[in-house]
Amino acid sequence: MSLAYTPVPICAIATAPGRGGVGVIRISGPGLLPMAQALTGGKTPRPRHALFTDFLAADGSPIDNGLLLYFPAPHSFTGEDVVELQGHGGPVVMKMLLARCVELGARLAEPGEFTKRAFLNDKLDLAQAESVADLIDAASETAARGALKSLKGAFSGEIHHLVDDLITLRMLVEATLDFPEEDIDFLEKADAVGQLHALQAQLRRVQATARQGAILREGMTVVLVGEPNVGKSSLMNALAGDEVAIVTDIAGTTRDTVREEIVVEGVPMHIIDTAGLRDTDDVVERIGIERTWQAVEKADAVLVLVDSRTTPGAAVEAILARLPARLPRVFVFNKIDLSGQSPGLAEGPGGARAVRLSARTQAGVSELKAQLLELIGYTGADEGVYLARERHLDAIRRAGQHLETAAGVWQQVELFAEELRLAQNALSEITGSFTPDDLLGVIFSRFCIGK
Ligand code: GDP
Ligand code: ZN
Numbered sequence: 001m002s003l004a005y006t007p008v009p010i011c012a013i014a015t016a017p018g019r020g021g022v023g024v025i026r027i028s029g030p031g032l033l034p035m036a037q038a039l040t041g042g043k044t045p046r047p048r049h050a051l052f053t054d055f056l057a058a059d060g061s062p063i064d065n066g067l068l069l070y071f072p073a074p075h076s077f078t079g080e081d082v083v084e085l086q087g088h089g090g091p092v093v094m095k096m097l098l099a100r101c102v103e104l105g106a107r108l109a110e111p112g113e114f115t116k117r118a119f120l121n122d123k124l125d126l127a128q129a130e131s132v133a134d135l136i137d138a139a140s141e142t143a144a145r146g147a148l149k150s151l152k153g154a155f156s157g158e159i160h161h162l163v164d165d166l167i168t169l170r171m172l173v174e175a176t177l178d179f180p181e182e183d184i185d186f187l188e189k190a191d192a193v194g195q196l197h198a199l200q201a202q203l204r205r206v207q208a209t210a211r212q213g214a215i216l217r218e219g220m221t222v223v224l225v226g227e228p229n230v231g232k233s234s235l236m237n238a239l240a241g242d243e244v245a246i247v248t249d250i251a252g253t254t255r256d257t258v259r260e261e262i263v264v265e266g267v268p269m270h271i272i273d274t275a276g277l278r279d280t281d282d283v284v285e286r287i288g289i290e291r292t293w294q295a296v297e298k299a300d301a302v303l304v305l306v307d308s309r310t311t312p313g314a315a316v317e318a319i320l321a322r323l324p325a326r327l328p329r330v331f332v333f334n335k336i337d338l339s340g341q342s343p344g345l346a347e348g349p350g351g352a353r354a355v356r357l358s359a360r361t362q363a364g365v366s367e368l369k370a371q372l373l374e375l376i377g378y379t380g381a382d383e384g385v386y387l388a389r390e391r392h393l394d395a396i397r398r399a400g401q402h403l404e405t406a407a408g409v410w411q412q413v414e415l416f417a418e419e420l421r422l423a424q425n426a427l428s429e430i431t432g433s434f435t436p437d438d439l440l441g442v443i444f445s446r447f448c449i450g451k
Helices: 033-040 091-103 113-120 126-137 141-151 154-177 180-189 192-218 232-240 283-297 314-322 365-375 390-408 413-431 437-445
Strands: 010-013 020-029 051-056 062-071 081-089 220-225 259-264 267-273 301-307 329-334 344-347 353-356
Touching (some): 020 091, 113 126, 126 437, 141 154, 220 232, 220 314, 232 267, 301 365, 344 365, 390 413
Parallel strands (some): 220 301
Antiparallel strands (some): 010 020, 344 353
């Protein structure tokens, strides 16, 4: 990857904002040893050993004391020299230390810039770099495990494997181009079509796993409709069970009162409670509600909660009428412990999916979970699932289309060769060996500072 950058040292506070026992400043750039020496009053840190030291201001007075770690290039996260200062985790101390680093010639890092340098220095490929952010943002243990798997190269490895096989086939096809007389014979003897089919099957397997990984990352958005006291809050608790939703601080996702995050079987679920979608004069609340309706447009399902002893009322009907028609509906007849009905699948109005359950006794809750996961095509995270993104699925889809076209035109060797080339390019976007610079900018700008 050749995207050039000006290798000035960059620095950032790598630990989360606020107070903590320890705060870490990370510096990356070429030739950081003089900076480390200036910070420590002339000490020379041993590579990859902790050095307990004062961190000094320009006049030689100590700003803080702590550990300095020195990772000379290329054996560091970014592939450049990296220095980490572990000081006391107070915002004022950290700010003073950071200012001192700037004074010594570093500039403040942009979001994701460390990871970007790691990518540009071939320490990570693009899918791995993305998984750094995904690991930090993971909303469930399953998602975190999947992100780590991607970071360690499980996903990239599959893509590399596919690309290698594609290259082998391309070499065969391109060689044929030089002997137009016998081209088709030659391809038949070498079973080019058989190789292509094997590639397509392999791509489909990767696609299936990646799709599961994308669900784990993105989760599903569920709209919750129901009158007061039908048991919405109780149902959310029952669905979440022991899994604690970790609220992450992803840029641009401000949480409003009408949205809740829970985790079901490792899949993050973004629940929009329409009870909160009321008319209001409060400007801020109105903006939140407007945004929520936009989320409703992209939702995966609507859960209509009804007390099993009654039928849905007019207020619920009104909201249902406002929801996009394509949204799959799942009716939930709650409080069956009071109505005496038995738990499990049932039929809702108009033949809609329905589940009878009790949020209180939990009877029937697992059936509802199964219904929800089935709706988005989640079949469970076995050990093999790595985290993937919509961007990856899109690239895989396009590669698949080119292979499909290739299968149809294989007797026109030039077209065949071209489709294989396009398939390879699409796959290479995933690992970043064929990715436009502007896309790189977008990907890295979504990181947090210090990563
Ligand atoms: P929400 O207003 O729709 O969020 O309803 P809540 O979850 O706050 O529940 C309203 C009341 O119904 C509470 O007293 C709950 O304990 C009760 N409740 C909820 N689900 C059940 C259930 O399945 N069985 C019984 N017996 N009570 C329930
Ligand atoms: Zn409630």
